[in-house]
Amino acid sequence: MMKLQISHILKQLLLFFSLLRFSCEANQIEKLNELIKSRRSVNPPRAESWASLDELNGQYLSPLYVGSHEGLKEANKIEALPGQPEGVDFNQYSGYVTVDPRAGRALFYYFVESPQDSATKPLVLWLNGGPGCSSFGYGAMEELGPFRVNSDGKTLYLNEYAWNKAANVIFLESPAGVGFSYSNRSSDYYNVGDKRTAIDSYIFLVNWLERFPEYKNRDFFIAGESYAGHYVPQLAHTILSNNNNTKRTVINLKGIAIGNAWIDDKTGEQGTYDYFWTHALTSDESQAGILKYCDFVNYTSLCDKYLSQADNEVGYIDIYNIYAPMCKSSAPKSSTGSVYDFDPCSDDYVYNYLNLKEVQTSLHVRPTQWSSCSGVGWTDSPTTILPTLKQLIAYGISVWVYSGDTDGRVPVTSSRYSINTLKLPVVNAWRPWYSSQEVGGHVVQYKGLTLTTVRGAGHLVPSYQPERALTLISSFLQRKLPPPS
Template sequence: MVPRNLLKTLVFEAHDDLPPFSLKLGNDTAAVCNSSTPGTAGFIHSDDGNDSEMFFWLFESNNDPATDPVILWMSGGPGASSTTYGGLVELGPCRIAPEGGYTTENPFGWNANASVLFVDQPVSVGFSRGRAIPKGLAEASGLMHQFLRQFFVAFPQLSTQDFYIVGESYGGSWVPALGAAIAKSQAEAEKPDYFVNKQSHLAHNQANGLARTSNINLKGVMIGNGLIRRSVQNSGGFETACSGPDSLFNSSTCLEWAPRAMRCEQHLNVCETEGWTSEMCRKTEKLCRPISSALGVDDDVPFRGVSYEVLNLWEQIGDLWKSSDNYVNYLLEANYRVLIYVGDKDWFCNAASMRRLVNEGLVWHGHPFFRFRELIPWYNGPKPAGRWKSYEPLTYAEVVDAGHLAPFDKPEETLILINSWIQGSLPAR
């Protein structure tokens, strides 16, 4: 039954190796997002055995939606709602007012020069739902790839645009894993037919979330304050707290902590290789502990800003500790553009650890050259906004005075950063 608050429902038959699906659109997102571009919200429901219903919110570019790129934003967690944190808190065209109850226009929304897509994923996050939560990052990435292919079938006018995947925090895993899945499908699509055993190829792709044909024009990925490799990044907390002009603790405290920091790094390596189920890591567990209607959501659909079901499942199977640098390396080797940016006041995914990651933790053909590039300043007008360096497809950038949610802390600077990088360079003075 189509809810009374939906404008329309469109049904799509099976397409290539996609299951049949339907598109249900909401009717009045302007009642939620007070901006010049309120956007299009709705659900894509897949007849895929899991009865998946994925909620999305699309904001077209304010510049030229017919030619401007499309950006997919993925919030972290795992299990955080992208439509809420990305769309209504950080980088959408409107933001929830500080006193709550209504939204105000965001003058630095990322849809200034790109169409921006927010999706609550995986199922059980935000308004998205299904019979079962995907079992880990690989399965979730395959289902998200399926959603994107369905989305571009439903919105064919956007399918030829350059496409970028962006995310923050656990987005350091979401983004490169999804990017690699799409990149592999694009490579498959470019193979001549005589290289493909059709029957075995189809079975392999269905098992791995790949597609023989791809309608996704992926150009690159951006990872902001991303969790990519815990064993490298968590150890950066000591450097952030105890070195440089902004150190947080005095020298005597830091001298006391130094040997503990080294032991911590050794333990983190064990957790990364053996997973959270190892005895050492388990011991630490106890220590670490009318809008819906406008968007086209049925009254009986609950909203989860953060799905602890997803977070707990990822923890149980060990995916919280799995590194995603292999996906980043794959994209770099395939010459997809990669931007890794970080707020220099972030404690969790801190700049010290991100510098260590890009200089030592990523292994790709340009690594020796990238490693020895010097960081140079980039600017917002005459004012220094951060530092950056680049070699071939990889760019690393820091944002001055931004924390873990850089687009929230420094909205103007992050918009300049993203627009400039897409166009090919960062602004000099």
Template sequence: MFRSLLGVALLTVTVFSQGEKDLIKNLPGLLFKTNFNSYSGYVDANAGGTWKMHYMLTESRSNPDTDPLLVWFNGGPGCSSLGGLFEELGPFYVNFDGQTLYENPYAWNAKANVLYLESPIGVGYSYDTTTPRYFKANDDQSAGQNLLALTNFFKIAQPKYANRTFYLSGESYAGIYIPMLTDLIVQGINDGSFPNKNFQGSAIGNGFMNVRGLLNALTLWSAYHGRVSMQDWNTIKTNCTKGADVDSFDFSQYTKTTNKIDYVGDDSACGKLIQPLISQNANNDEGFDQYNFYQECYDKSVFQAPAPPASGKRVKRNALHGVSATQKNLQYQKLGNFQGTANLAQNTATLVNRFSNDNQFGYFCWNEDAVSTYLNTDAVQNALNIPQEWKNQNNTWADCRDTIYNNYVLTYDTTNQFFNRIIKNLKTDFRFLIYNGDVDTVCNYLGDAKHILQVATDNNLVVRSIITYSLLLSRFSFFQSGPRTPWYYSNNKQLAGYVQTYTGKNANGANIIIDLLTVKGAGHMVPYDRAGPSVQMITNFVWAPQNSQIDYTNSSNFDPNIQLSDLIDSGSSSTISFGFAIFVVLLNAIF
């Protein structure tokens, strides 16, 4: 009996030590107090243990012991998921100095534990122990790495999550990673080889799920966003579509590619007409940002200026003084005495954002450099438990590894087969969220919408070919599409985008929901461009009851009136809403 109890005790200690050894004890430059734990460590991504995949985990601000797990992948291929953490949906944003971290109150760990996997091997801090600066990758290899890494996360790195409800999520080229990994996990759950059976959904943002579909849709998107003259567009419709409907024509026949990812117009007359419409600004000839058609970085000279001081104490203290005055103005507003911005500066013109048209003072324009500076400091790498072995390979952390992208040849130019197999094999209820910022040209909303329509159509046709119509009606339904309706941010106050839902049931009796959603005014990086709507969207997705239509307007799962955390340097508590506070904090950081 004693020996049995001792064994249980030793097992408990072992599990605890394996999970807690990756705890981040002191994150350099952190300017605010956190009420959640963060972890950084490695999981094996091959059987021999030579492929080490780095992960970071930011636990929930709400109830980390019970809240679901959301796994996040950035795309590329070759881009680090830490870019997603520090530049989009994570709780930490890096100041202009590359040394300090300010708070992102709209982080996705509001009511979820968020796991970031740096995939594939060779990206970020992930590495091959036998080959320095490893860069070989392809779709199937990446899928296998992701499956084994996630398996080992549940089994070894953080076994406390082994029975937790979890979801996959990611953006861009993760539109290939996620359907492939979802397919493998469903197979593993069915045959008993995957350790966590509580897999309930996958969310794909601005997904690269169908290459030709995106290319053809971009042609249409560009034509109706003023990128072509009416004369040239009429010529294309008359001479290039061969009498077919322009909305369904395959323009890829006038293109060429070397990696099956990037396409350019060929030397034909139609190829030359199509090229300006499918261009994503590779040659900077038009001067727009491919990730957000309406995003500008006006004054690039600011990026070459000396970094403004952001030591924390002076900047944050000044910020709080301004914030306090703003709070008073908010109170005066209720009495009809609102003072506007007069209290923030003697010259209100100094508050005008002269560098960008976003509300983060050009963070989108310079964050890659700041994040790279931060993650390449020795103190930060030590805090993140990055091993000396990685450093000895003369590695550096980069947002995206060009050597991986430049040597990557896409295997699957459409993900239909993976969606179809998932839908067929599911034995429990499951939901997909396919969301798009509607002004992204890299992976546009129209191409993804057409792809999901094709997925729904494929499965209806497959069902019809297998069994008779009468038997079908008695056992399960076709995919049915609902109306396209608006959804709103913050209690119906502001239009956030549009959503359409496909619902169906497979032969195993599993109910399947696919939500097709747009985020108004967002580009490729939805969590950054529309921070509030994005966290409301994802929180409703992971907290919706199974087999129920999701109300993305619902604000009961997420309170948009966010309170800033206490500051480490002052201990003062901020009690005002995020909008004004971050405005003042970043004003001080930039100027």
């Protein structure tokens, strides 16, 4: 018995120290940069492609874990978040959904219903990227969620352009080790990649729909940004694969929307450096060297030289929005934030708020040193997601790729280069679209795929252009192009 107790204590200590390792505060830029650079290392993530939907046919999810959810919906309801403003007229829920009971692996979600006609509006799952960054901290608290955090780190203000105006929205922290999501098996934080992230997210959805059965037959959409250019199509792929198994929950997937999405390594990097040069961030010399020596597949020493030279020339700017100010923590802050003027220090405010004891209690989470991004190890990641997008198009799923046009990390040039490789015929030619009588961006519709830009938006589109982002997502959910006038 004593040996068992000592073994248990040692396991808990190992888990504790591994969690400390993952609590370092990073951001989405750093996490995506790490992955891209790892491609050139001696031990890159496995790059195997996904099987076709017909080959897969749900075989890797047998048996599928479905737990008991009796009473958990009511237990997950949030009466009020600490510091929330008056006038909140929608239901909020949060908590854990177990995806692997043997490992003790559970994913955290935050769910907000629409304040009007929630019973008839679609269901949207939002995923942030990284890999390893929080959909709650970024997506819900800085982008498209109903609240944003004031500079005091203790109070909230309303986002009048929140996406729950158009849909009921789930924010999922995935994989385990990100945000409040966790596992009791420490190896889960090291041995994770695209495939397990997709599988766990699918198991989460099946169980979540048992907890909220009124949404089982609702039109379902998945949206996300950055490295969610992998997560979203892969989860859609997994859903379609398992919908073929009639013994399982059929999820009524209608479409996916991915913003400033990393979907193809070669065109992604090529588009990034072309964007730098066309926006006067790098020199003619660097661009000439990149064009001469870089094919963005095999990296030579001369290619690396000019890429590094270009990176240094860009300088210390917010690469998420090349025209935005940087966070200056010593600058005076207003007591109340504004959704019309995104605060570059928002990461700090969210970090402080989500680590308040009373906030974690209201969210029904176990005490956690929350961070926006976590250092989970990434074991598998295909170099391109384009074949998966082609499969989704073939299955009739609506695919939208949108791009904030001031993002330098995954710029619009990368999205255009990636989509052009698919050689899809144009259905509706390139044109401007409008929001509040101004050009909100530009859109072109191909057969099976829509590409749209968002004018004046950075990597986190709803942060910088909340009204235009709501116009965009409302059009997507209604399955029509953004307004022509």
